[in-house]
Amino acid sequence: MAKTSIRKVLESADRCVLAPCVYDCASAHAVQMVGFPAIMLSGGEVSVAMNGVVDYGFTNLTDLEWITSRITQTTAIPLAADIEDGFGGPLAVYRSARRMAMAGATALQLEDAGDMEESTVLLPRDKYMAKVKAALAALKGTDCILIARTNADPATELDEGIARCNEALKLGAQMTTVVKLTSYADAKYVAERVPGWKMYPDVAVKADGSPEVSAEEAWDMGYNFMTTHYTLKAAMDGMLEHGLENFKRQSVEYTCNKKDATGIMGMSASPLFDPQGYMDLENRFTGGNKEYTIVGKEVEEFPEGFIKVDIEDRL
Numbered sequence: 001m002a003k004t005s006i007r008k009v010l011e012s013a014d015r016c017v018l019a020p021c022v023y024d025c026a027s028a029h030a031v032q033m034v035g036f037p038a039i040m041l042s043g044g045e046v047s048v049a050m051n052g053v054v055d056y057g058f059t060n061l062t063d064l065e066w067i068t069s070r071i072t073q074t075t076a077i078p079l080a081a082d083i084e085d086g087f088g089g090p091l092a093v094y095r096s097a098r099r100m101a102m103a104g105a106t107a108l109q110l111e112d113a114g115d116m117e118e119s120t121v122l123l124p125r126d127k128y129m130a131k132v133k134a135a136l137a138a139l140k141g142t143d144c145i146l147i148a149r150t151n152a153d154p155a156t157e158l159d160e161g162i163a164r165c166n167e168a169l170k171l172g173a174q175m176t177t178v179v180k181l182t183s184y185a186d187a188k189y190v191a192e193r194v195p196g197w198k199m200y201p202d203v204a205v206k207a208d209g210s211p212e213v214s215a216e217e218a219w220d221m222g223y224n225f226m227t228t229h230y231t232l233k234a235a236m237d238g239m240l241e242h243g244l245e246n247f248k249r250q251s252v253e254y255t256c257n258k259k260d261a262t263g264i265m266g267m268s269a270s271p272l273f274d275p276q277g278y279m280d281l282e283n284r285f286t287g288g289n290k291e292y293t294i295v296g297k298e299v300e301e302f303p304e305g306f307i308k309v310d311i312e313d314r315l
């Protein structure tokens with residue numbers, strides 16, 4: 001379990017905290033290895049990676065709770081999680097929030113969608129606030145914060161979204177987000193009207209390839225948390241690149257001989273997960289000197305230039 005929380009990371013931050021979206025233990029580990037201080041569990045990417053279906057309301061609480069518990073038990077940086085609409089009314093939200101906090105999430109994003117298949121339709125404001133109250137009650141006494149999310153369309157509903165954010169803050173939500181923000185102008189408009197901690201969601205790029213909003217700009221406007229997607233696309237891109245070459249050659253020659261970002265050769269990713277660290281921990285208990293091998297073959301050392309977290313902080 002991470003020794004810190006999203007709350008503590010934000011309290012000590014001197015810049016906007018950029019948290020990549022993850023979907024499993026491997027993606028979380030990769031984000032940790034390069035130095036990001038926090039991660040966000042993407043409901044949409046979990047749907048694709050875990051169940052093989054697009055983000056269309058297929059993911060359920062059990063899916064999110066299961067993967068959250070595994071990520072938080074093997075990753076040293078704190079996890080925020082998207083819990084969609086809470087999977088029902090206020091009682092369902094209460095149950096969902098309690099279970100996700102117990103699974104190790106230290107921030108939960110709760111949206112105001114009226115229909116998960118048509119998430120552009122907003123739940124009536126009073127019904128959403130009932131859910132916010134339920135989530136806050138469930139998280140009381142934990143170190144897990146609530147991110148009140150509105151799906152209001154900035155083009156037509158920005159003021160309504162702002163009103164929802166402010167009402168959620170008055171109820172006790174620790175952070176808010178207008179999830180469809182895509183421009184500096186709209187982000188600034190929100191920042192000038194919504195106090196407190198704010199999340200800039202899923203930052204991408206403009207038509208010219210430059211960031212729609214930089215982390216520095218977001219911080220200056222008053223946003224202290226920013227999420228972004230890249231892990232699943234990067235993973236699929238790598239798998240497809242290797243797959244095309246390996247299929248063409250009908251071997252794994254391409255993968256075994258290709259020196260990637262880590263410098264690790266061969267076909268196994270095991271060295272990236274510090275397998276010897278597990279053996280060293282076991283050796284402390286047994287007094288032995290067991291070394292990790294794969295079918296008798298030595299495993300390369302953890303690659304240089306990446307963050308290696310002590311095994312006790314991620315197991």
